[in-house]
Amino acid sequence: MENYSPYNSKKLTKTLLPILLLLLVCTISQAQGNINSNYIKSKCNITTYPSLCLNTLLPYASYVQTNPIKLCDTALDIAIGSAKNTSHMVSELGKNKGITKYETAAIKDCISDLKDAVYELKETLGAMNHLNDTDKDFQWDNAKTYASAVISDANSCLDGFSDRKVNPDVKAKIGDAISYVTKLASNALAFINHLY
16 A cells, blocks of 8 residues: 655646646536537527528637627628629629520629629628617618618519529529528528617
8 A cells, every 4th residue: 555645645636637627628618619509509599591590600609609799790791701602603604605685684683683782781790880889779770771681682683583584594593592692691680680
């Protein structure tokens, strides 16, 4: 049997203390991660497209934490990126050989609508950045109005294809991309509507 000595106790403390501290930090970090993820999960339940919400926002849980403004801003940033990508995709489709004059006109109109949507999403972000100003209610109303306009612009793009003779594949590809932008904007609008 080994004798107890203060030296062995200090050695054991020096060995175990860093391990215990590391375990504590990991446990706290994991708990905070769970809180952040649970926050996003609960907020996504108020949206029209909760599974899309979860897929797009859960990767940002550590940034968003439990901050509703960061949640709105992140949802808007994702929608802006999607609208830009969709605009680029539609523009590239317009460069394809063999498209009809009807398709060219619809694509041109759609690109204009998507540019408007990107502008309005950026304006929504701008209004969100002024929610701490004295005219908070005015800025909040602006954010809601701009976010709603994005959905209208996206729908206008789709309307341009419904009245014209357009290749069904082109129409489907654009329709899917526009639908994605609309859903993202709708989710962002839901967060904005539930801020206060």
